[in-house]
Amino acid sequence: MKKPVTKTPVGLTLPAPPLTGESVVLRPWRTDDAPALVAAWADPEIRRWAEVPAETGLDAASIWITGQALRRERRMALDLAVVDADGSVVGEVGLSSFDERRGAALIGWWTAADARGRGVATEAVALLTGWALGGQLGLSVVVA
Secondary structure, three states: OOOOOOOOOOOOOOOOOOEEOOOOEEEEOOHHHHHHHHHHHHOHHHHHHOOOOOOOOHHHHHHHHHOHHHHHHOOOEEEEEEEOOOOOEEEEEEEEEEEOOOOEEEEEEEEOHHHOOOOHHHHHHHHHHHHHHHHHOOOOEEEO
């Protein structure tokens, strides 16, 4: 049974406080995360499954991170860094392709090579999906 669609707020709100699971925290990207993003963009498996920009250096990563506020404001995307207990970026999870009429969004994710096989993506997707369907974004369905 689908949940009723609630009135959609202007822009996309961030989870506050950051979403915390047993082994990961989902938080906004910070400019000091740029080296981790550059490393992820260079990973062949991430490039295979995720959209990676043509420019992948530190400047491009910093610009992408800085642009997240505008992407949220325009309801284009909500991108969150997935960090482990020591604060290292181990992945990304986000929502995009918002369909206001259906109350739907697409969820996507990637994990760094050294974090694969540890349940990081499973936990991150579950955290973001649970929050997104909780009424904060006016969603009734999240599609992978």
